[in-house]
Amino acid sequence: MINTPLKSAFCIIAGVASAGAAAQETDPPLAPPSCDYGSASAEAAPELAQFDFLIGDFTITGRVWTDGAWGPEITAPRARLVGRYILGGRVIQDEWYDNDPGQNPASTRGVTTRIYDAKKGEWSVSWTSADRPVITRLKVGMEDGEFVMRTVDPEAPNYDAVFERDGPDRWTRTAFRTAEDGTRTNIWQAIATRIPCPAE
Numbered sequence: 001m002i003n004t005p006l007k008s009a010f011c012i013i014a015g016v017a018s019a020g021a022a023a024q025e026t027d028p029p030l031a032p033p034s035c036d037y038g039s040a041s042a043e044a045a046p047e048l049a050q051f052d053f054l055i056g057d058f059t060i061t062g063r064v065w066t067d068g069a070w071g072p073e074i075t076a077p078r079a080r081l082v083g084r085y086i087l088g089g090r091v092i093q094d095e096w097y098d099n100d101p102g103q104n105p106a107s108t109r110g111v112t113t114r115i116y117d118a119k120k121g122e123w124s125v126s127w128t129s130a131d132r133p134v135i136t137r138l139k140v141g142m143e144d145g146e147f148v149m150r151t152v153d154p155e156a157p158n159y160d161a162v163f164e165r166d167g168p169d170r171w172t173r174t175a176f177r178t179a180e181d182g183t184r185t186n187i188w189q190a191i192a193t194r195i196p197c198p199a200e
Helices: 005-016 020-026 046-054
Strands: 056-066 074-086 091-097 109-117 122-129 136-143 146-151 161-165 170-178 184-194
Touching (some): 046 074, 046 091
Antiparallel strands (some): 056 074, 109 122, 122 136, 136 146, 146 161
């Protein structure tokens, strides 16, 4: 992820293809889940629920789109995403780690903040990284039945992606590139799996 989600995903997926199962067996354990995610305010906009799949602690694997098809899922090293309700349950914020903090405590990291503006009827979404402290603005909405996120800032890295819920404990974020003629090409896919809290 330049330190952006795009670069990170390639670090996760492409950069570890030669590691194999042996590396997975010797990798340090994942950091335990924080299990403190807050709760949505009863006064929050109903649209906040569009992103509630991000609430929790998730280990991230991935795969790369190559020659018109998805490559194998790469499971080491793993990225990490922790999503929480903040500001009295009116905002969703998620922390992204290029590598799980349990495996690399100094991992590159960043934060996405998601606020629904009920007056404008639209999402206000921003991303910033500890290594690239610039605010990148994003827009989110439904496009042809898909929940799509697109970069607003013309000079920012490409963050265009589609989010899909794959059940209560799993979701995907598929990054894509759009050509001038509107043709969309997949790039990579982050696959998120919930890490259960001990009480669960």
